[in-house]
Amino acid sequence: MSTPAAPGAPVRKAPVRKTPARPTGTARTPAARAKPAAPPRADNSEAPATSAGAAPKPRTTRPAAAKATATRTATAKAESAAKSSAARADTAKARAAKAAATRAAALASSLGQTVAEPIVVETAHVETAHVEPPVSEPATAKAADSTPAKLEPIVDAPAVADPVAVPASTAAPATNAETLPTDDAVTVAAPEADIEAPQAVAVRAPRKAPARSLRASTKRSPKSAPPVSDEPLTPVVLSLTGLKKSFGNTVAVSGIDLEVREGSFYGIVGPNGAGKTTTLSMITGLLRPDAGSVQVHGIDVWGSPIAAKRIIGVLPDRLRLFDRLTGAQLLYYSGVLRGLDGATVRKRSADLAAAFGLEDALNRLVADYSAGMTKKIALACAMIHSPRLLVLDEPFESVDPVSAVNVTEILQKYVASGGTVVLSSHGMDLIQRVCDHVAIIVQGAVLAAGTIDEVRGEKTLEERFIELAGGRKVAEGMEWLHSFSD
Template sequence: MPRPLDNVEPVPSAVEGVEAGAPVDRAESPARAGDTEPDESPVVLSIRNLSRSFGDTVAVNGIDLDVRRGSFYGIVGPNGAGKTTTLSMVTGLLRPDSGTISVNGLDVWKDPAKAKKTIGVLPDRLRLFDRLTGAQLLYYSGVLRGLDGRTVRARVKDLASAFGLEDALNRLVADYSAGMTKKVALASALIHSPRLLVLDEPFESVDPVSAANVIEILQDYVANGGTVVLSSHGMDLIQRVCDHVAIIVNGEVLDAGAVDDVRRDGTLEERFVELAGGRKAAEGMEWLHSFSD
């Protein structure tokens, strides 16, 4: 029986000495096997001079990014930094004011049908057909992506097992918890075995055990040639799991590259706070220490 991710073209970037499917701590296992390093792999996602405004508010201001095949790429930034707007434009959900987005060599806005076939999407604000059961939603997602019924049914079974959804398949998605809803949405994004997976806050409302399970699935996906771009507020998670990161503040990329290069001698959180202008919240609030009693 084929697995949902079997059609992803393998690349020689699997983590050396780690069995496929095993969780990988990037901080402990930075080396990748094979002759091709991630920075030499083909560019899967290319963003050039991307901009978007809402009225007088500039949400994204001239962003440039390259994401290579086999990367686990994190996007971080404070609330309102432009992360969701950027990812919405990347996946064809929001038209940019200017700039270009290329996925696997295809312009997302000039050749949307072909480009979107290679993308799996988990948006920030989930809008699922929640009057369907989990099984119906996954089946619909697969057929919508052009898969035949037999293949879809096999992949639904595999994905349900991988995400721990077997007992929930026959329940309405409307009755799912927030974490289960996130998992079935991620399963829907994976069912057509995309080459690029774009995830906006995939671990929000997901319990730690389920999050570890999802990370393992994503690491297996990346090790076998897939590419993940995700946004998250969890700096520790990004530093531990991702190999590359971009820090976006006020709609601009202030730093991007390999995680170890971006964080320098400190943690990723310390570097993020430095660039985002943090550590100033308590200035001028000495009165707070006077106490009312």
């Protein structure tokens, strides 16, 4: 299901800002049409009458009465042309407005919103914790600078630039731990174009069959060249283009291009320090890229972070939870801050607690949870608003095998109903078993991506991973470990 419409949540209603659909033929503006037929000049120049297209060619020897008649004729034709031109333009405008409204309604519907308010376009954002205005307040429409995106590096930004003690999973777009819009009109990745991008409305067609056919990296290894699939492609729900991020002299992500299609269960694997967390943080709006763009369901994450985050559920790498709340309270706030009503949140909380085996822990402080329980409550918070895309950084880390199976089953059902999961993990077996697609990231670049079979070829995923990651290094000089100190 989609996130319920928050009363004051920003609504991506497309105003009539696109170039109206031109009437067929040589469409021109009313002014342009009327201009040639402007009142003839008093002198006998040929231009006006000729332009009007009807008056006889003036002659300098024509009598004054004839000239007056020609002038009246030209003026009448000009007025008539202007009127009919204006009428056509009105009709075209009306058609364009209707089309824009229809697209906006479709998009709003896909976002679970009602079309009632102007578009909110954020011009730039800083990674700062803040609490969004109450969702009942109308959002302020800010004119977007349509200048192409020019991303500014934030030199000292942490890997997970979420400085508050709340999980990004609960960092609802309209709630907390959000990137804060500022007046600094820097990072605008053509947000208005995104709003009406085709894939923004061509989403959420519930899929019956498992997702197939994902194209990804531009750096595909020859060995992993995929066989051509004849199955229809589902819409792209996540698109990374030229994503880059450095921390000082450390290049964490060196230009990633990736596409994830709807209904994919997509695994991201890579050695320690390969850039997985950095990439996922940029996808979810927690870390600003130095360059490149991220689109989620056609919405530019850094151009319109609030709209994008509304449809994303996040389990970040470093959990920062409001751990002085009980599990039930944390779930409750995660839900209501996402715009759900209390009854819905309670129902979903009970379902999630049962699914994750947290029923008995709901009334205990999260601070007292074990690592695995903490992971599970954070995961539950990421899911409670039923996002379209789940981005999970190491979701199974510390989770016991039984819970892992339960979580896996939940995620598989979610994917089967049209949701999309992107997760990172070091568990090659798990990725191979659970995911239908995988990308192997090494030193900030995607070295292979595609379906599991495409990437692993004749090998196991682990073998392929080790091969791409540079092979195993034999530990030498460790003999001292075998001569025990005591």
